[in-house]
Amino acid sequence: MSTRITFLGAAGFEIVGPEHRILVDPFLTTSPRAPIGAEELEPPDVILVSHAAFDHLGDTAAIALRTGAPVVCDGGVRRILLDRGVPSDQIRATVWGIVVEVGGVLVRPVECHHWSAGELADGTAVVGTPLAFIIETEPGVRIYHYGDTAIFDMRLIGELYGPTVGLLGCTVPHELSARVPGAGRLLSGEMDADECARTAEMLGLRLAVACHYFTQDDEVARFLELVPRYDTTGARQAVAPEVGDTVVVDAERHTIEEGRHSATGDLR
């Protein structure tokens, strides 16, 4: 038994466990580097959306409409999905602490210290409550998705829910910077490599998986270097998949399978 976690770029993942197929923050159609088209994805049991940012909400509406997959999200993302035609009974809005079962998948939303802001088609601003998620795909595999949170004291989350694998953004997807209007420039993502490595320790992870990039930069390298430094368990490992790669995990170990195209960078 094992769980396959394929990195789709930014904070997007397709997670295929023994029982369920879970899509998180699928950003593909306008991605600078997508390993698969949104229309090619197999129908997921559930789609999790952490917040309303364009590189997280991504293709959710289209995939939900094509496949009928239900979506778990915050109240702001719900309004945007309704605005894009996704039926109300296909959406489950929730918030920190309210565990839901959707598409047969048990989803635990946990605190995410970020924002969730977007717009309806007519320009109406929408604000919600960003989410991080924990899902258990098989016994001993509890996957935490950070949802773009900034660092905060996550020891209670680690103690209460015991995530084993963390999908942690440690840098900023540089390719998207030009799409964000504004003065000056972004120097970091919501967490840098050091903050991420501390987060892995606070959560008590067994495996820390870097994300929030399309191509690896120095911060990703630093993440791989720093995760062991903060590790008081002596058992934590860190990986940084390329877009398209699949991290295969079970309760005991993990391996990485290279994506079809990732070695050559010949992505879709």
Next chain:
Amino acid sequence: MSTRITFLGAAGFEIVGPEHRILVDPFLTTSPRAPIGAEELEPPDVILVSHAAFDHLGDTAAIALRTGAPVVCDGGVRRILLDRGVPSDQIRATVWGIVVEVGGVLVRPVECHHWSAGELADGTAVVGTPLAFIIETEPGVRIYHYGDTAIFDMRLIGELYGPTVGLLGCTVPHELSARVPGAGRLLSGEMDADECARTAEMLGLRLAVACHYFTQDDEVARFLELVPRYDTTGARQAVAPEVGDTVVVDAERHTIEEGRHSATGDLR
């Protein structure tokens, strides 16, 4: 001298101390199990609303209009109350840390890690900042209302403000589930029994009072069982009132008076 805390269902309470009558999150008219009608309630000195959810905002506007009672709430709830005709000078919007005196009652809003979202009559979405509250009704009786917060590290709140009684939601009001649209189902409230029991310990409560239900379920039973397990003081007690019951507390002890109708379930 004593304070009477009557459970109105969901997270609603009427708190009558030696000096003031305080109404919190009054949800009665559309409640599946209300011990009293909104129009029968004696005029409170102040109404506290934790957030904009329909089972917390409840009958606030009607009670405020009928009785002239002032309301303490967040900025989002304020907009909804204005929209429903409550005069501006009857509403006090506040946020975490800003202690207010309203209707003669000193109200301390503290952090609540939840959401506050609702709608105006024309469908305009409203978002605010959810509140938990601490009020001291008499010397040695400091009541914490959780406001639907998820668990977080509340030790600082315990240390700073020393609440003695906590009104803590440990389950989800199942009777309301059908009124919340969406895919799948809710498996828990914002906190489960274990999280609530930990919260009681972090806050250093003397008395932990369960709420956020209309009829008691297994989580409520588990709450009563777990509160003593996390208790490092050896002095903490836990109670789970039926809707309509009154918890009578003073600085030394508490008793429970059964509601007129609760024994037979013959609620309004």
Next chain:
Amino acid sequence: MSTRITFLGAAGFEIVGPEHRILVDPFLTTSPRAPIGAEELEPPDVILVSHAAFDHLGDTAAIALRTGAPVVCDGGVRRILLDRGVPSDQIRATVWGIVVEVGGVLVRPVECHHWSAGELADGTAVVGTPLAFIIETEPGVRIYHYGDTAIFDMRLIGELYGPTVGLLGCTVPHELSARVPGAGRLLSGEMDADECARTAEMLGLRLAVACHYFTQDDEVARFLELVPRYDTTGARQAVAPEVGDTVVVDAERHTIEEGRHSATGDLR
């Protein structure tokens, strides 16, 4: 080398370091006690706005339009500034953790547990994510601006970013109370003197600077008294500038220069 921090009233500061001029929360035109007119201020390299409250957003739009200075703020404040005619490429919206370089100044936004709510000219409500800031003006001078946060466990912020100087609101600007509609009255600001003094300890500050007032009240006096009580370093100092005063700091020491007018109270 030194950094000059001039108190403009409320939470407003002009910070002039060896390399940059930084304006924070400039509230002048409708201030009850402003040491300088908004139109007299020298063009800043960057304006930081913590949240949308009128006494923090203040004259930001006018100063940005007159001087061309870029603004760092949350997404809600950005919408208000756009509504007031500030060009999009002059505004940088960010959130906790995303470090930005704007106007040559490196700005680190950190968690602020408050609200950010305002209105567009047509009355549309706007909600954002409040910000606190850390900026390093010279080696060894890292200034934390609290942005109206309530107290929370800030030890991680202290450990990670090592602020040396903290601008901390310890009371409520009484002169503005009448401008805030509502029932009852405000008894405190977002933090009181005791909470501020604890915050200074959690952040590990060298110098704690009181603010969020126009005239000093008992809470300010209590702040000066309590900061040393919570100090476990034996090296922390506390000051409470009058509006118009300048705190001059370097990595080793600080002095206070009285404002031109502050001795006589003959403020603009």
